[in-house]
Amino acid sequence: MDKHDRVMEIFLNECKEILEEIAPKLLNLEDTPNDKILINDIFRGIHTLKGNANSFGFVKLGEFVHHFEDLLSIYRKEESVLDSSEVDLFIRSFDIVGSVFEYEEEGINGYPQNYYEILGEIKKALNIKESHEQSFEEIVSASSFAHASQERQIVEKMVEHTQYDLKNIDGKKIYEIKLELDSDIYLRGYNHQIFFRLLENLGTIIYSNYIINESVPTLEEFNTEHSYIKALYMYLLSESDEMDILDIFEFIAQEHEVSLSVVELEDIKEIEVQKPINEALQGINESSDESAKEHKSVAKSSIRVESAKLDELFDSIGELVIAQSYISQNEQIRAINNNELNQYLEMLGKSTRIIQSKVMSLRMIPIKDTFLKMKRVVRDVSLKTGKEIELFLSGEDTEIDKTMVDKLSEPLIHLLRNSVDHGIEESAHERISLGKEGCGDIYLSAAHKGSSFVIEIRDDGRGIDTSKILQKAIEKGFAKDNVAYTQDEIINFLFCAGFSTAQTITDISGRGVGLDAVKQSIEELRGKITVESEIGVGTVFRIILPLTLAIIDGLTVRVDNEMLIVPTLSVVESFSPIIKDIHYVKGEGEFINYRGEILPIVRLNKLLALNSSKTEFEYSTFICIDHERGKYIIQVDELLGRQQVVIKSLGVLSNNVKEISGAAILGTGQIALILNTEGVREHLDFEYNA
């Protein structure tokens, strides 16, 4: 990566951060449209984005944010309160900014859909606002005010784009010639080339600007008899006097408006000088605005580090932890029994744990940004469905591994869409008739529970009708007609691929990606999803995840002479079996009566082909594994304890062994395989089907 690429990467990351920061602020503006601090915050973000875009030649982005910034600039100064349509325009404009940014980042040609429509709306709003301001400017007439402001902009463009050194014009004048053209100029034989050619005889044309009417039609209706050029500005550097120049335009001056003015050098100097001053003033204003903020952000000194480097660091720390554990548990070293050595070993252990904890914390970030994005999701779905919904967030500062945060967005979006679309009642009237508030409530919360990270999506809607689900499950062949299923088992049918109870597929939640995809995403993060629901009261989807993907909390067990790690998240409990509760069903396998439920038993030594001889049940330990397709029991020889281990991938070695998901090196230096409880369950399903 060369220097340019590195700078570009920094720029892109900064833009993404700015976009992420602005998104929730725009949504907050819906609730508090009078919050000037909020508008200022958004303005500053867009202003920075504009500066960045122009610096890196992102013209499309620069152009759009330039107009968006102009609009925001008016509102941040005005006393009036934004109405909902204006906030909506801000939000839609921001969507375009995001899309244009993606186009620029990916190098996609052209413009995103609705680019021109939204830009048109911004310009329209700008015009309305400007003319509204004019009514306060009684001294200046509307037309001359607009005329003056337009020329100033074009002079600024001339200064910016001309290749001529305006500081050394040796007593020449810069003339601005403005032609205001009618739509029928071509029918009258207008030819712009003539003017350029004749003007070149009098001096140097240093810049021109064509003002094209945005009402230019699409190609279907394009007509060259009609001119869409409203005006042409030409800037001529010349020693000639004004009359010589006006003579050139004599023959069209009767039909079109031609105006000539001299651009004062002082004006140019002012523009050139004013630019950095404006930027500096902007900075001062911004800093004074900042100080006025109620919720000041504390300045933090930070550096950017690639996440890949953090992963490498984490791997190295993992090795250090293993080496430290090995030393502290090594029998030969312990046998030395030297006080000084023991003290240093203790120090080594303590420092290693501190370093491990610090490095872990580097990967942890609050779930806040993801949660704030969800506000937008709920807002949009709420608008589409016409349901009034309020989303309550809590626990946004709860931290989770960054790599997991990135993968949580999709499942959360899906679950929230489901909650709005299917969970909340169809109308406020229906809710009120049920004794509820007309507005539906959805609660999105996050919390650390033990060594897990738990996200809950709770709605106060109609709840899940399990009888309908069972009926559908039977129809679709997921369930058998004559079997008594528990409520949990019935709800779990929702997570089967191809299952949907929706009467009609909507473009909100019926996108062909069902809850099975959500479940799969969560399981890829080594987590699980549960559902609780009560008819008429509401539904809770609960996502339980490990805090990090790098470390796993597990039960260390011995099977034959091998050590295995069973993820704690999947464990219901471990127990010593009572022999009379175990039954053998011919052709089906071994089962145990576990708290009134008949659960299948998996002999791990047999499954993993460790030892073909049966271990007596009375000398073994049973572990009940929770799974959405039903609990099951694994039989192990010995339960050694519970510990957190650093996960090591087995790479292609474990691709064909679905019962194993990875490996870990224990403190003793022994390698323990990590059990994949999903893979074991699949094995059971296969046996039953067979």
Next chain:
Amino acid sequence: MNLRDGVLIIDAKSSNDSLESLAKEILLNIEDVKEVIVDDALGVESSALFSLLVSIRKTAPNIAIDFLDKPSINVEGIGIVSLDIRG
């Protein structure tokens, strides 16, 4: 119409009549056009060309048009030019 490998080259010396028939041809082949390049080596005959470029952009926003995608361009016979689309 000079269209090769998705690149449409418009001769800036085209008259208004040529531009109008070109507009129709472009419309028929719009799916194949990925980029528009203006050949202004001999200057720009008619300013209607600029409107045509805007019309192409409106019809197919995904087509790259260097004349519109840059804040200013250096056109033979005219010099540095900006095209501003306004309401």
